[in-house]
Amino acid sequence: MIRTEEMLLNVGPQHPSTHGVFRIVLKIDGEIIKEATPVIGYLHRGTEKIAENLQYTQIIPYTDRMDYLAAMTNNYILCHAVETMMAMEIPERADYLRVIVMELGRIASHLVWFGTYLLDIGAMSPFLYAFREREAIINLLTEISGGRLTFNYMRVGGVKWDAPDGWIDKVREFVPYMREQLAGYHDLVTGNEIFMARIKGVGAYSKEDALSYSLSGANLRCTGVKWDLRKNEPYSIYDRFNFDVPVFHEGDALARYNCRMAEIEEALKIVEQAVEQFPEEGPFMAKVPRIIKPPAGETYVRIESPRGEIGCYIASKGKKEPYRLKFRRPSFYNLQILPKLLEGENISNLIAILGGIDIVLGEVDG
Amino acid sequence: MIQNMLESTPSYLQTGGFFLVGVAMLMVVLGFVTYAILAERKVLGFMQLRHGPNRVGGRFGLLQTVADILKLLLKEDTIPRDADRPLFIIAPVIAFAPAFLVIAVLPLTERISFANIGVGLLYYIAISGITTIGILAGGWASNNKYALLGSMRSAAQMISYEIPLVMSVIGIVLLTGSLNLNDIIAEQQSVAFLFKQPLAFFIFLIASVAELNRTPFDLPEAESELVAGYHVEYSGFRWAFFMLAEYVYLFAMASLTTILFLGGWQAIPYLTFIPGAVWFGLKFISVVFVMIWIRATFPRLRADQLMSFGWKVLLPLALLNIFLTTIVIELFRSF
């Protein structure tokens, strides 16, 4: 009889596949994980505390740094919360610009996920292909906002900059290009036997678990819950676009992969329609007071970020700073299910499962 | 020449001669490794929309690897405090030495070959198995959990894939009636074994990639899982030795594939005016290219999938190949 001994393996906070400074302490027997304890907080910057001393516009750059792969969505959630409190009407052009940049951001975010996930699984090339397309998106977003990663683009009441000349045309051209490349990804990756074998049936959970663990985004939709806030609780102008909510039922890493890849296509659809409907003229910023003071009270709004449901709670005392600002960060909630998924898996699957959840540590740690 | 030296009476001159020839070969191999690394980086870069090295040594980065090696030589030699010191030091040597030893039996051309021994193929496979010990020792001596996991994976993988590797070439041995690599090349005068033994070729190719610890079988050093696997604690020239072993094996394995399946230095019919060395080089380079290509394309397998693939797919297929080969040989003999 072979006697085996459990040992502790510390994965992270410096590890190539934890996507940042995430640490997980594994109790392993051989390569089989007996117990996993996630440790977070290495990137905690106290955004919510800092925000209590900032005016609303000043908080926007901080939101960029939460989910730094989809900073546009984060910009939007804060502006949306304040606008909801102030019952503000946003100029149409601003709404369209917001939707276009958010959906482009969603594609870019999913591309990064796709690339890094494949890198985790051990394929290096798709990462660089994905980054080529992401670069095209980043260039578009840079042109409109001036930033590559942290855009600081939106403002309460609209957006900071109007689209430069020809920008809309560039976006229009990008859509078919991206579709073509996406087909290439499917050829290279989706049909790959090894890749399929690595993620099929890995990290599966049921719909009930997904709901109980407050999962959202693709992590929820992969279990068959057709739930997308863009569709179910339309905000901004999402009710004007015709798009699907991709749903898969297996609840495993493959379903999550399929879900996200399909979401790229849906986002492209939205961008396409938004570009077509884009109003030629009009203001891109509502008339807002120079110092924004939402009425006293509290609000909680939620929207669909690439990673799931991002929410923003503001308690206001009618001052120019929020009394309390709280973000519901989807990665933070989604990551909770990890220990449950890891039990009994081996270390290779740890990477496939963790990567499949799609976390951004800036968001997990707030 | 070598044959003559082997048969001459032992003397200082003869020993010195062997030493010099060995050093010359080592230099050739190191030269190959230097440029194989560059080639790999360039080809990968080409496949991945990058340029690869393009600064050191002209726009093709011809001296990049040289610079890297110099850097490794100058690097501080670190040995973890809790490591098993003697084993830690000797492990890279154990890993590297067999890689160089196996080259002795590989006939590169008609003229350039070192030891034309009867059991050349067996020798190659037997010696190359020793490297596993070096990797295992290195991983264990590092006293690091990632290294340990990596080396355990490595040992399991190398042993598992050596079996289909050997089994796949048995068909060739049956057809040739010899384990001597020169005889095997001679047998492919008209038709390369690639066409006579296609199944064996694919099994061999897959198993050899696994033996080389390259993607998609790079579990022992799986960067995204085990950080760097068995050599995570190594740095400087000790680390370089592991890398060297890896690339020398790439050289050896590509050569062996060329010899076993592509007819070695044999020319394609009607093109015999081109010297054998060029033919060998071309075939060899295409095998190396395929290896790099595979690396650029595939994701990594999981340990359990790797095992079941080796034992449940490759091994039965290799056995089937032997079975079919024997039947065909018997049928030919009967008629």
Next chain:
Amino acid sequence: MTDGKTPEELAEEKRKAVEDAKRKAAELRKEREKRNATEANPEEDLDLAKKKAVAAAKAKAAALRKKKELESSTATESPEESEESSGEEEDLDLAKKKAVAAAKAKAAALRKKKELESSTATESPEESEAPFGEKDVDLAKKKAVAAAKAKAAALKKKKESGETGVYDDKAKAAAAAKAKAAALTKKAEKESGDDDKAKAIAIAKAKAKAKAAAAAKAKGAKPKEPVVEEEKPSHNQPVLDGYVQIIRENLGEDLLEDAYINRLAKHVPTLVARKETYFKLAQFLKYNELLAFDYLSETHGTDFETHMEIYNHFYSYQNNQSVALKVKLDRNEPVIDSLTSLWEGANWPEREGYDLLGIRFKGHPNLTRIMMPDDWVGHPLRKDYEPYDVEV
């Protein structure tokens, strides 16, 4: 903001208005102090707001501009801050200018409404007691009905609502939603003031917007008939009533501390539980077949200095409905039942609440720090937090 430099054409009027506002605020403050010397801030604010609203109502259309400004100041600032309110008014200049037109129309409507109320003030008083749901579309009538009790009941009710701890200014907005029929006049005015600027902006925008055709219409209707519009209960009011009824039927009367529509948060029905009944209520919300709030969207705590508060946002996929569940905690002894046994997803957010606010969740499987290091001193998101540094 440059304080003294108002646009010339409005400067004179505004100054007058400000003076007026200050004078009134002073009166009100006096009155308030007399009456509620011991009351907590939120209640004072509420009272004042009400009283101001009353005063404003009396001023009627003649004092239109003045009133508008007064209202906006009451809506966004507590009267103690009325000095600041002049600055606030300037902040809102643009909005206000736009609102002027709207306000005129509104004032007319107000006057009409008031007349109507006084004429029907004697009708069926019991209706004004009915807390929810009764406020359907034929509002004018109901308003009138409510007006019967208005003057006396309004104060009382608002006081109650204040006591239930709707914290300070928010109470205004909240009260608007729940303040019952009785508070009609006051509330209407107050709310119109509250919404004035935003609405005015909205109107201006709505015209330019193609999309907002429908929305703009709805909104455009507001200033014309503000009273009627303001009376209109939230579209979620019946939903909330339903929840409250189910809860009352199943768990008894005294489970809820409060229940109202939070208009600022997209009209989410908000329930305020008592500390002891919080877990029970959450459990009920999740497992009751009619409610079935199976998704915990968010849970977090807030330090309101007077108390701690936990805010939960639940969602029911079955009914496609949201609900916010709040509970107030003693700030010195913030202990509450953990929801982890109901929703696994509450695990980390509760740890975060413990880490950053020091709220202790009973029954939590692993209540340790999650963001800060384990040896951290203090809870950073508490308002009285002082960073502790050994080096200093």
